Amino acid sequence: MTFPYAQQPAGESFGARLARVFADRGRLCVGIDPHAHLLETWGLPASADGLRSFGLTVVEAVAGRAGIVKPQVAFFERFGAAGYAALEEVLAAARAAGLLVIADAKRGDIGTSVTAYAEAWLTPGSPLEADAMTAAAYQGVGSLTEAMTLAEQSGKGVFVLAATSNPEAAAVQQAIVQTGPRTGRSVARAIIEDVHAFNQEQRSGAPFGSVGLVLGATVDLADYGIDVATAGDRTPALPVLAPGFGHQGARVEDAARLFGTLVGGVIVSESRGLLSAGPHGLADAVARRSDELRAAHV
Template sequence: MPQVPSDPAPAVPAPFGARVARAMAAHGPLCVGIDPHPGLLAAWGLSDDAAGLRDFSLTVIDALGGQVAALKPQSALFERHGSAGIAVLEEVVAVARSARTLTIVDAKRGDIGSTMAAYADAYLRDGSPLAGDALTVSPYLGFGSLAPALDMAHATGRGLFVLCLTSNAEGVALQHARDGDTSVAGRIALGAASANRTARDHGTLGSIGLVVGATIGDGAHEAGIDLAAVNGPLLAPGVGAQGAGGRELAAVFGAARSNVLASSSRGVLGAGPDTRGLLAAARRSADDAATALRA
């Protein structure tokens, strides 16, 4: 009897680095956070529960889906509503995918061994309802602890944004601490650069990026980090409401400015709930970021 051909294996999408580079070229270097803080819910006239959370999030996607490079739901603000909130986060990921918009799930997961593997399974595996296009992770149990997430991201064409240089005052003592001649943050940057070596050899942007606060001034230089050598996307919180403009972005990122994905939440979300207001605010923020990063 003739053999029935098996279903083809699902195609692995283009690597996240290539996809985010295309999205930034098409829509500008802006990622908008979906951050349903209680104060914002109230300002929008919404209840601080799962129903309000859902209305808020879907309004943002309705306004900005297909119009910005990426959306970044803040997982903690969904988790605070329990299982109903997690269900909304799953819906956000699915609806953003339908809108052909990259989604960075901002969960900052980090652990070791089988626990890290479980986080990778939840947030990076094909078919998982929580798996967006990229995930934020914490490397402060050692960059090697991220191996399960790195492996899963590579296998599925997804990306990671690894916390490196953050803008909180408490982070400096740890991130700038020295192990010999290299800072802790420097070792994280070296790990990301190593993970992106193949992409660099092919002249493309890697899929393992860093989180670098847009308000850290000359923090990268002080930590001995060459951000351009990382060859990955650089997610930059702090643009807009937190004070980072063109001068600050130029000082922080220097020659790596073309790889920066500026992140803005309150600066855009404060224009809601009117969808036209949200889109206008996002376009202004994207234009401002693009101008600043070209300076």
């Protein structure tokens, strides 16, 4: 029996649902990024109502043509309570449409604070419920343990930033760890190894772990101390949220070269390249990109 991705059978892990999405709808993830200039070109007001219309239009265009959406929370936050109300509607509509929803919230903290973030985005029935969230591990991957554990228990996912495409990140993410069990490794590589270790401890039997990585498709991962020939050689496989395709320059046909042994878990994330098609052209743009991914065997 096939279940909508947002309504998983009791006990099913995020990794199992992600595998179903890949098999049924492919790897394309469409960003819901209501930039001010996009709102203007779409003929929408720069307001919470404009965000709501934008987000619901994206959901309608993606449903049945791809399997994953990624709302960028920051664009909704700038309108305060009204923006969050709009985001709640978009999240609920996306999950009701059977889409897998990754809240691009980039939260990170320790103790009860990170637990509260995770409860907001990953608790079934929460007003902001998503299927996964992005998280930052500046305080160490261990600081996210409670969030990752809640995700595992709730059938949800977490994507931890590891090697991102913004140039300002390189100095930190390429830095070499000086103490502890990851001494001598880059920060990015240490994050990968810590995430691998968490997933292996869960032993859910799913093809993918519940915790994955954010790895930019426009960076040379070797510069971050990541050997793509071996980085994915563990079970369960690592889900990889890979922004940078399309407008930012990464090409789908290069995915295997860019990600090596990690390519099996890659989610091809694209935002502006698709959203620039406008409200009337978006559905066709999503369908074409999904077809291109299938043709490229990605």
